Amino acid sequence: MSLNNLGVYHLTPAQKQAIDDALTSIEANLTAVTQNLSSEERQKFGSIKETNKLLVNKCREFQQTQASLASPDVDWVEFEDDYQDRVFADTRLDRLATLTRMLSDFKIVHDYDNYQDALTDYDYSKYKSSTKTPGYTGKVDELRQFFPNTSASSTLNTKNETNLSE
Numbered sequence: 001m002s003l004n005n006l007g008v009y010h011l012t013p014a015q016k017q018a019i020d021d022a023l024t025s026i027e028a029n030l031t032a033v034t035q036n037l038s039s040e041e042r043q044k045f046g047s048i049k050e051t052n053k054l055l056v057n058k059c060r061e062f063q064q065t066q067a068s069l070a071s072p073d074v075d076w077v078e079f080e081d082d083y084q085d086r087v088f089a090d091t092r093l094d095r096l097a098t099l100t101r102m103l104s105d106f107k108i109v110h111d112y113d114n115y116q117d118a119l120t121d122y123d124y125s126k127y128k129s130s131t132k133t134p135g136y137t138g139k140v141d142e143l144r145q146f147f148p149n150t151s152a153s154s155t156l157n158t159k160n161e162t163n164l165s166e
Contacts (some may be wrong), residue, residue, distance in 0.1 A: 004116050009110035056083070 011019070021070070048056065060083055063070040070076060122143050129136035144150065 003115055007113050012025070 059070075060079070063074075063076055063079070122140075125136050125139045129140045156157065
């Protein structure tokens, strides 16, 4: 049993516009506050990794609970702003990863549906071509390029072998 029309739900033009508007708003808000790091800078600054996040969290905890032990050389207001922005970005990255997966799954089922329908159309065109219906031979010749393991000669040979065995 083949599965056709997996993507039975479609976005309305209003939904597409709302998604695009939301993405535009996100881009505009981020453009004002983000840096465009080069590959070298991304490598240099990198991720602080989980163990180092624990260090940051522990230092923050000490500063909040025992401020007298905190270094006066650290701008703790800036530290907290950086911390809150990092937490915000981290949770939004998780949400965006989920949205990326949702959009990818949405695309996959519609790609699958389009491909299955294209195969059905190709099979129909081959049938119509075999009945000598005008126009279908050219269409089949054009579509055959997407099936490199089949060619006109191999199709002809298969038909001849079938006729010989009858």
